Amino acid sequence: MPNEVANQEQDFLIDLLRATYQNQEVYPILQRNLSKLNDDLALKLRKRVSDRFAKEPAIAINLARVIIKLSTIIQEFEQGNIASNLEIAIAGYETVLQVCTREAFPQEWDVVQQALVIAYQQRQQILSRTIGELREPTIQTQTQINTLTEQLQEELQQAKLQVNDLKTTITELKQKEGNSESRIEITSLIAEFKELKERQIRVEQFPPTVKILPKTEQFxxxxxxxxxxxxxxxxxxxxxxxxxxxxxxxxxxxxxxxxxxxxxxxxxxxxxxxxxxxxxxxxxxxxxxxxxxxxxxxxxxxxxxxxxxxxxxxxxxxxxxxxxxxxxxxxxxxxxxxxxxxxxxxxxxxxxxxxxxxxxxxxxxxxxxxxVKIEDIPINKVTNESLFNDDILVVTNQVLQDLKKDFEQLSQLKEDGIHLPKIHTILKDNILNFDQKRKQHGYNLAKFLKKVIEGTDICLSSDNNKLILRETLTLGSNGSSNRTLNGSSPCLVTRVLTTNSVTQF
Known part of the structure; x- marks a missing residue:
């Protein structure tokens, strides 16, 4: 039976992917299978898509576009469990980021990131509402417990007064004991006294339990x-x-x-x-x-x-x-x-x-x-003995090399260079206590960077005010302008993933 259910869920997921790819109506399929829109489907979507990405990289981007479209549809689907729908959509968005990286597919990456922002915000709103709904009964229960405790305390006080009154009455009657009428009255009062005493004991035992309960339930x-x-x-x-x-x-x-x-x-x-x-x-x-x-x-x-x-x-x-x-x-x-x-x-x-x-x-x-273990030190990035012996130089060099992974910053390095104040900000953002560690060398920023980038493909401009790619500076000095070297700057044209663009395989 469990295998049969799992197979049905797997078939349901395949039907959804096929309908999305073929640009068919997906809502009717969702409406017929509301019970299958759950957290298990989110897990199955992650696993199936990740496996397909690994086994068939040639079609990965086309599959990713289908997943983006399907995730958007499920995110907007207002029937069934809204929280589960949202988790399925988030699972789809997060999984496609394995393929839609910022470097390889910037347009798709941007679309997914914007969709995730909305999805994360919706998830937070659902969580806030749930917590609020859970808190209301807790507050009401707390009020009821406080009221009950006050009533029990009053009842306990009254029981104590009644017990004391009965003690006094019984003592007085015993002193006057002499006829059968008095003996009958004393027997009746003693019985009433015992009942009140038992009631007092029960009431005294109850309040401590009441006081402990609300404390353990408070978030x-x-x-x-x-x-x-x-x-x-x-x-x-x-x-x-x-x-x-x-x-x-x-x-x-x-x-x-x-x-x-x-x-x-x-x-x-x-x-x-x-x-x-x-x-x-x-x-x-x-x-x-x-x-x-x-x-x-x-x-x-x-x-x-x-x-x-x-x-x-x-x-x-x-x-x-x-x-x-x-x-x-x-x-x-x-x-x-x-x-x-x-x-x-x-x-x-x-x-x-x-x-x-x-x-x-x-x-x-x-x-x-x-x-930090010795094997964790990135010695493959060290170009000379001085770098190996000083971690701040290694880390700074790595941050500067990582600039080339960012499209905008790589363009700046190839063309006009990046001003040192901006480089300084980037280093402080990425390296804890950067200025304090740098000053141990006694250099100003320009001299420090010159030591870090020695022997790399990045260098200082002639006025020591910018970092620039060495090849750009070299070709520029031979008569070619930076603009001529790099050509016109490429630009990204933002586009929305429409039905046609998603389903082109």
Whole structure:
């Protein structure tokens, strides 16, 4: 029976792909199979498409265009489970990024990234609504429990008064004991006294249980991960950390009750971060996409701060905010959260803890610094002994070489060059404490870069104000202008993936 169900789901997925490719109506197929639009279909879509990409690379881009179209249709489909529809669409978008890279297919890559932004926002809205719906009954239950507790306390007080009155009455009657009437009245009062005493005991035992229940059900914590800080920059990202261990350490603190929201901020289209995907999904962490069209400073930090302040104002039940980052810029954010009456926990590598941020946090949890193995050092990129002996020179050289992977920056290197202030910004964005490490050499920026790029295909311009490709500078000095050398600058024509463009195989 399970095999039969699996085969039906597989056939359903194939029918969807075929109908999309042949430009047929997909909605009727979806309407007839609402029960099959679930998270299992999202997993099957990821696996089937990834396998096809690996086995048949020649048709990969055409298949990717079909998947993009199908994902868009399912994302807009308003029947069945909307959350499951969205997860299927996201699965399709994320899977095609294996083929639609920024370098190989920039138009398709751009379309997918824009679609993912909308999908991630819709997922966050669904999550927010779900949490709100779960919170309402909790608040009502809390109110009912408080009312019941007050009533029980009043009843307990009344029972105590009645017991005391009966004790007094029984004592008085015993003193007057002499006739059968008094003895009967005493027997009746003693029986009533025992009943009240038992009732008092039951009432006294009940309130402690009531008080414990609401505390265990409260979701009071939100965790925000600055992935770029955890990976120690975008260049050669360090992935030797455990999000599970961080979460466990936080849950072991007395401040954290239950975790309501977790968000991780990064450019998730970067294939080097894929090893984190399984752990993020397992822990229920929402991946917040930060697009990196150019080297813009602190894009993730800004979005993280905006989200925290929005939640601090809109979610009164969130009382504990955890910032997993050692960036000192978050100290101001922690102070602002204190103004809203919130508790702030910081979490960062021992070697990266900012002194000011640590001092303003209510609690700070250290993460052990990752140990770099010798085999992890990229010695294949070292061109001379001095580079091998100094890591900052190696890392800087790699960042500069990576400029050639970006279409816009490669064009600038080939034509007029990139000004040093912009190069300086890029290096600070990619290398933690860049200026501090560079100044250990005693060079100014221009001399430092000259040492780094010695023997590479990148060089300084004649006025030491720009970085430029060596071949461009050489040909330019022989009489050919940079414009003539490179030809007219190629441009990307943005287009929407229409039905015709998607289905051309």
């Amino acid at each position: 009071n914590t939100a965790i925000f991960y600055d992935i770029e800080n955890l990976t120690m920059g975008r260049n050669n990202p360090n992935l030797k950390f455990s999000l599970k261990e961080i979460q466990t350490n936080l849950e072991n603190t007395t401040i954290v009750n239950k975790i309501a929201i977790q968000c991780a901020y990064a450019d998730w289209s970067d294939s080097r971060l894929r090893p984190l995907n399984n752990e993020i999904q397992e822990l229920g962490i929402e991946a917040i996409q930060i697009f990196d069209y150019s080297h813009k400073r602190n894009a993730a930090d800004m979005q993280l701060a905006i989200d925290i302040m929005e939640l601090a104002q809109s979610r009164p039940t969130l009382q504990v905010f955890v910032i997993v980052s050692g960036d000192g810029a978050f100290a101001a954010l922690a102070k602002k959260l204190h103004e809203y009456g919130k508790t702030v926990i910081g979490c960062a590598y021992e070697v990266q803890i900012n002194r000011i941020l640590k001092s303003v946090c209510d609690c700070f949890i250290s993460i052990p610094a990752p140990h």
